[in-house]
Amino acid sequence: MPDWKFLVHERLNELHLDPTEREEVISELSSHLEDAYASFCRQGLCAEEAQRRSLAGIPWRRLAVEIQHAKHKGGSMNKRTKQFWVPALATLAISEGVLLAISCTVGSHPHLFLRGSKMIYLPWLISLPIAGATAAYFSRRAGSGLKTVVTASLFPAGVGLSFIFVGLGITLVTGARIFAQPQWLYVSRALALGVIIPAIALLLGSLPFLKQPREEPGYHA
Helix, strand or coil: CCCHHHHHHHHCCCCCCCHHHHHHHHHHHHHHHHHHHHHHHHCCCCHHHHHHHHHCCCCHHHHHHHHHHHHHCCCCCCHHHHHHHHHHHHHHHHHHHHHHHHHHHHCCCCCCCCHHHHHHHHHHHHHHHHHHHHHHHHHHHCCCCHHHHHHHHCHHHHHHHHHHHHHHHHHHHHCCCCCCCCHHHHHHHHHHHHHHHHHHHHHHHHHHHCCCCCCCCCCCC
16 A cells, blocks of 8 residues: 555645644545545556556645645635645546546547547546545535535536647647647537536536535524
8 A cells, every 4th residue: 555645745845834734734635545546446457557546637736835825825724725626636536537447448548539439438427426426525524615516526627628728729829730620520529528518427426515514503603
């Protein structure tokens, strides 16, 4: 079993907090990475590959900056990290991990518009409600409001949308034809299959956690 606390500590070496707060952040992130690692191992991946995929795709520098920024603003320790970044990264890790695992199993890459990609796309789509539910659960448990819970759950769809914009930006700046199909057709399909439909699936998974918890009877602030 990897030493997750050491791996997180190593990647957040630019995070300057007092020892107690730093340990709390590292413990929280380590717990989520350990869960992702166990999930990959259950899918049949070797320990080395499961560890690599658990750590892949996490913007460590940006995460450290967000935590540091929350601290400088005088808010509660890494509140934004607990309520948004940890749940958002958890759902991203699950969605991308499942996609990669399915791709490796069938020996193909996830091209959305090829017939053979259906064996990749459909199982991945079915897994998204689980990813959305995971993000919503952890976000709600950290005390988030409805807006933050929904935003964290939809994070993978937001990442997909950013990739589309990057592709369009490259096309506009360089004039290169990087899409195999007419641009308008690619964009419309990419938005539907890579953003809108996944967003619906993620949101469906988060629905049980969107209701505001009831206030205990007799409690007054």
